[in-house]
Amino acid sequence: MRRWPAALTLVLLLAGCGGGTGTTVAPAWESPSPSAPAPLTVKEAKARYLAIVAPYNTALEELEEALKAGRPWRTVRGLAGTVASTSAAHAEQLRATAWPAVAQAPVAALLKENDVALRHWRLAAKAGSAAALMREIRAAAAHDGGTQAGKVRTSLGLPLYRDS
Numbered sequence: 001m002r003r004w005p006a007a008l009t010l011v012l013l014l015a016g017c018g019g020g021t022g023t024t025v026a027p028a029w030e031s032p033s034p035s036a037p038a039p040l041t042v043k044e045a046k047a048r049y050l051a052i053v054a055p056y057n058t059a060l061e062e063l064e065e066a067l068k069a070g071r072p073w074r075t076v077r078g079l080a081g082t083v084a085s086t087s088a089a090h091a092e093q094l095r096a097t098a099w100p101a102v103a104q105a106p107v108a109a110l111l112k113e114n115d116v117a118l119r120h121w122r123l124a125a126k127a128g129s130a131a132a133l134m135r136e137i138r139a140a141a142a143h144d145g146g147t148q149a150g151k152v153r154t155s156l157g158l159p160l161y162r163d164s
Contacts, residue, residue, distance in 0.1 A: 039098045046156045049103075052093045053149070056086040057161070067137075073130035080137060081125035087118050103155045110148035117143035 040048060063079040091114050099107050117140045124136035150160050 037098045039100045042100050042102065042156055045097075045100050045103055046158055048097055049152065049156060049158070052090050052097070056083070056090045059083045059086040063137075073127075073133050076137075077125060077127055077133050080121055080127075080133065083140075084118065084121035084125045087114060087121055091115070091118065100156075103152055106148060106151040106155050110145050110152055113143050113145040113148050117141075117145065 059079070059082045063076065063083050066076050066079050091111055094107055094111055094114075097107075120136045120140035120143070124133050124140060127133035127136055146161075152158075153160055
């Protein structure tokens with residue numbers, strides 16, 4: 001029992017709460033907050049958008065190829081997991097980017113649709129059967145965001161995405 005007061009005193013001293021130099025540090029809430037980054041130019045946004053969506057598009061194409069080739073459902077399930085992780089990563093990057101005004105609404109719509117699809121991709125990645133896997137892949141595909149992505153591309157002056 002007696003160790004607690006001594007240990008607490010030691011922790012407070014090591015943490016800098018036990019007196020010392022008299023230097024006052026402003027609390028975090030008083031420090032100036034960094035300003036939001038300026039929106040990208042349309043030219044910068046084009047390159048950024050393509051870089052963000054490339055891994056997702058690649059993962060999706062690999063999954064589609066595996067389905068067409070009739071690969072085992074457990075293999076497809078692993079690829080659905082890759083689609084889920086790249087979808088989550090690209091959504092995070094899309095949200096973190098300061099898009100030019102012309103692309104903000106289309107990107108927001110794409111993210112909304114992506115959020116629905118992502119839930120299904122995650123369920124597909126955990127599917128316990130081929131039937132459950134295909135049900136979730138179909139549900140994700142129903143929210144593929146193709147229309148919304150097309151609007152993002154149009155707003156940035158990019159050609160529409162064509163599956164290879």
